[in-house]
Amino acid sequence: EDKPNLLQHVRFQSWNFENILTWESGPDSTQDTVYSVEYKVYGKKPWLAKEGCQQITRQSCNLTAETSNLTELYYYAQVTATSPGGQTTKKRSTRFNLLQDTAIKQPDVTCVPKVSSVQVVIHPTFTPIRGQDGRPQTLQDIFQDLLYRLQLQVNHTYAMHLEGKQKEYEFFGLTPDTEFLGNVVIFIPNWYKKSAPYVCRVKTLPDRTWTYS
Amino acid sequence: KTLRLGSCVISTNLQKIQSTFSEIRDSVQAEDRNIDTRILSKSLSLQDTEPSDQCCLLRRVLRLYLERVFKNYQTSDPHTLRKISSLANSFLTILKDLRLCHDRKTCHCGEEAAEKYGQILSHFEELAPQAAVVKTLGELDIFLQWLEETS
Numbered sequence: 001e002d003k004p005n006l007l008q009h010v011r012f013q014s015w016n017f018e019n020i021l022t023w024e025s026g027p028d029s030t031q032d033t034v035y036s037v038e039y040k041v042y043g044k045k046p047w048l049a050k051e052g053c054q055q056i057t058r059q060s061c062n063l064t065a066e067t068s069n070l071t072e073l074y075y076y077a078q079v080t081a082t083s084p085g086g087q088t089t090k091k092r093s094t095r096f097n098l099l100q101d102t103a104i105k106q107p108d109v110t111c112v113p114k115v116s117s118v119q120v121v122i123h124p125t126f127t128p129i130r131g132q133d134g135r136p137q138t139l140q141d142i143f144q145d146l147l148y149r150l151q152l153q154v155n156h157t158y159a160m161h162l163e164g165k166q167k168e169y170e171f172f173g174l175t176p177d178t179e180f181l182g183n184v185v186i187f188i189p190n191w192y193k194k195s196a197p198y199v200c201r202v203k204t205l206p207d208r209t210w211t212y213s
Numbered sequence: 214k215t216l217r218l219g220s221c222v223i224s225t226n227l228q229k230i231q232s233t234f235s236e237i238r239d240s241v242q243a244e245d246r247n248i249d250t251r252i253l254s255k256s257l258s259l260q261d262t263e264p265s266d267q268c269c270l271l272r273r274v275l276r277l278y279l280e281r282v283f284k285n286y287q288t289s290d291p292h293t294l295r296k297i298s299s300l301a302n303s304f305l306t307i308l309k310d311l312r313l314c315h316d317r318k319t320c321h322c323g324e325e326a327a328e329k330y331g332q333i334l335s336h337f338e339e340l341a342p343q344a345a346v347v348k349t350l351g352e353l354d355i356f357l358q359w360l361e362e363t364s
Contacts, residue, residue, distance in 0.1 A: 040248070042248055042251060043248070043249070043250055043251025043254065044249065045249045071255065072255075073355075073358070074251075074354075074355065076248055094239045094242060094243065095238075095239075095242045095248075095351070097354055099358070100231075100235070100354060189228070190214075190227070190228070190361060191231075192228065192231075192232065
């Protein structure tokens with residue numbers, strides 16, 4: 001008897017350790033096909049049913065809470081699709097490696113214009129992962145080699161670059177009352193991770209010192 | 214990248230190895246039918262081993278990969294074969310560097326190294342030969358994570 005294909009492309013999509021399982025309907029599925037999700041730690045026996053993702057019609061399930069243990073690191077998930085007629089298709093994800101497979105979102109940044117400089121303040125990025133003390137971990141807590149790369153485009157041919165692990169930077173020696181384009185990227189060399197850039201367009205303040213003399 | 218294994222310190226290009234393996238990771242791991250067990254279990258990890266025994270444990274696991282995994286992995290896919298050959302060369306380089314530590318008496322094989330490697334080997338030998346090869350190759354990202362954490 002031909003097995004129905006009610007389901008395809010079961011995979012984890014992860015940003016800053018927000019781990020979402022997604023899948024697509026198969027050629028044989030209909031609006032009334034329902035889906036149930038299970039997950040497990042690689043190397044351990046039980047498949048565990050994910051509460052809140054049983055007999056659902058949507059095609060995604062948030063498995064962040066279930067897959068956020070930095071000492072386990074390797075997970076699987078699987079989805080069972082059931083047609084109204086009771087036929088089923090079960091498909092498994094690839095092995096999800098928590099550290100390797102999470103992508104990095106753009107940083108949270110504030111650009112502060114001054115008269116002849118632009119200050120850049122990078123705010124910590126908290127993740128759903130908790131440390132042994134129960135405190136939410138930042139990306140920097142998890143990836144020790146994390147660093148920031150900053151660029152300020154001064155004109156068509158010249159850009160200033162700064163790089164480091166600290167949270168505050170300043171580009172000096174700029175022309176007052178002039179617009180600049182800055183961007184900040186998170187870079188994690190050990191895991192070749194690079195975030196999308198945060199871009200800020202900022203204008204230095206007018207120099208009013210001359211008006212009073 | 215510098216690996217600190219007790220008083221044995223070597224450098225290696227972990228990024229290149231990780232990048233090479235990531236190209237074949239999903240296909241190799243998909244061949245592993247038995248995901249209820251794990252050969253490189255957490256309790257046997259390199260980073261949780263006495264520093265003085267880390268070098269010896271590393272040498273033995275490297276040899277396991279070279280002599281029983283890379284050599285016996287069966288595939289007709291040329292791309293995969295090229296990647297495995299590149300991994301084997303990288304592992305040979307690390308093993309050569311560790312030999313220097315052995316010659317300088319900084320690669321001591323103590324009880325813990327023997328005990329942990331013994332468990333890894335018994336996990337390996339509990340499986341059918343080809344299943345063991347596939348699972349161990351699929352766990353290379355676990356092994357690289359161990360190396361990452363000793364750097």
